[in-house]
Amino acid sequence: MSRRITDSSRDRTEARDRGLRRVRTATGWITVASAAGAVVLAGGYAQALPGKTASAAPAAVPAHAGASSAPSASSGADTRSSSSSPATTAPAASSAPTLQAPAQAPTTAASTAQTTSGGS
């Protein structure tokens, strides 16, 4: 009688240990899959949403912008993540002027620079 109880208790203990091992294994695999998934997703986002260079971003949106300049920050963030032209896809807040891309690329001036004094 007591031996049967001991066997039953041992079976339960082994089943519990097996269950705990299964949970540990599943957790490990999920952790690895999450880390790998994060890396793959980051690469996928970089492919699908090609960003701008980090040097270009702060020029449009200063990182130290306060709450009042938040709309510009949002637009800038979108600009960085947008796949199309930032000037056309990410409008700034209504109070801020919208940046427009120049129609032509800048060229060097043929003539020499001239200065004019403030006098009449």
Added chain:
Amino acid sequence: MSALLDNPLWFATRATGSIALVLLTATVVLGIAGAGRYAPTAVGRFEVANLHRNLSLLCLALLAAHIGTALADSYVPLRWISGLVPFASPYRTLWVGLGTVAFDLLLAVAVTSAVRLRIGLRRWKATHWLAYAAWPIAVFHAAGTGTDTKLGAQTTLYVLCVAAVLLACWWRLYHAGPGHVAARAWIAALSVVVPLAFYAFMVSGPLAPGWSHRAQSLAAVSVVAGRR
């Protein structure tokens, strides 16, 4: 690949946020499906409970990485307080604030779960219901904040997350025994209202033109209201 190397924190924020949402969904699904009267035969109930706990901890770890990379990325002016105090972020105040609310709720659930023997089962269970509130808030945060919502794969991910929780809800309701009619009616109603609200939000919000401008406009309105 150069975009990834140029802005690794920005893309890490997106990736960890998406994975955290998937893990939160899996945690909620296990919590809904595994806590009912139905007992699975292939695996022990304690296995489901342990996996539920481990997934929630992993989710919190990824959320910490999500918030940490967002704060470390100097492009968007977020301060550490934005990660803890809701609606304190100058960037998309409402939508980032929803994420903060979800994080705070999950943090409360995790802390009360750690001391559940001290606070008693009834209080712990009452607090644990906050996790069900945190999940839809997290989904709206992801769809509203993420500038990648218009990507087909990203939209599919959100739809799959919503569908998984819906299925778990209906499965739980199907296997639930008699009683708690009012609670079950509420859950059934919510399981219909929340997806419909999410669909309407997606169509009129992130998937509609000019969302990035409108999302920030909402933030500007809330900032002005907060100053008053």
